Amino acid sequence: MSLTRRTLLAAGGGGLLIAQAQPASAQADSAPSPIAANNALRIAMPAFASDPFFPADGAGDKGIDMELARGIAAELGVEPVFDRSAATFDGMVKQLMSGQADIAIGKLSRTLQRGRSILYSRPYAMLHQGLLANRLNLARITQGKPPEQIIRDFSGDLGVIEGSSFATYAATTFPHAQVRRFAGWNTVVDAIRNGTIDMAYRDDFEIKKLMVDDPSMTVVARSITLTDKVDTIAIGVRPDNPHLAAFVDLYLDLARGQQVLNTDEIIARYRLGSKA
Template identity: 50%
Template structure:
């Protein structure tokens, strides 16, 4: 899928962002981080692929306008900032719903629901446990916990693991390497990313183990500019009519998308 990039006027002039203005402008500006996060989005701007890439194009088609992608942000929070600043209409980017973000943006209904999960260095975890049961160690985790900077899991880590020493990393690849090499005790993300990691690199299980926290969920939705009620209603109706209103789980995503790769 190919999409145009935002021109200079869109980057400097705040957008109104509701449906009437989008139709007059003849473009839907979608914020999406510049990195890849399969099966949601990946590839280059010329050959963008994935669930969120398809959704973005289909939303633009349903509105009868061209799709303009803004992939200038290196983080999820940066993509959210683009709609907060009026530089984009929506965020379609495996966006987690958090209370902190909900102060400034609106969310569509969820189209995916994942569980929280950890990938833990076996040696460091054994030292940290010091004879305690694994469940006890996880629930009262006070080791070094790695997260991706500017992601929802940085927020979750500081709220769900208040005793942990939270360390941020710029990319998932750097964080996984830190777990493998024993530079942090564990990495914190959703169970889809952990399943995908172990599917792509089974050798990681030699030095690390995964733990799924089934009582903690990460719901994925489309972010919409606050003050755009018509656009939010349109996005929700699109999700309903296209059959995306029943949130997909990590296992469904793995079976449907990742095992085909």
């Protein structure tokens, strides 16, 4: 039996309704998830202090990184929730990898190794890498030659902070050095003071800040800036949220005017804060 024109139109209409319903359902299922869930932005930040980037846990809200974190959360319209449990910089990276945090803001250096596991914003600060050398040990090593001539082939004891980017950089920048890892910067500085290590490896800002805090260090130590080596500071983002990473870049571009802080600017801010 042949179908009438009316039956075909009805059937076609029913088919059209079904066809229209399927894309709507599929669209609902594939709707993008919110940039920050549960009205909160979970922010990983180290437990220790690094003025003027961030204060010690519970010490207040001032600092370059604290302002960035709160500014991003405000533009997203969510509450900033800080997790200060990370004992090292790498600890923040692990929180992003595990999904415990949405972003990590805490003077976090960009490295290729970390970039395999997390997303990064563009840099908001660019520092040079530097060395803090024990003066007596340096004189023994150089034997009157300019330090710049022997630095790259340095084979002495080099101190770094465990879980920092410089613990990663050391193997390639100073392949002949005996790398010694310390729990924190204060213990590295103590080792420079008493001469148990020859040099310490960190960014030039932290080394210059040390000289500001303790001018007596100039008697026992000398700072060396590696002008051809940079340490770029950026915001880490959990690897499964590229939308958030793009938003953070947009915030840095529009709200911060693409500003990239350098060592002198950060030192000036630190000096101002220390006088307050």
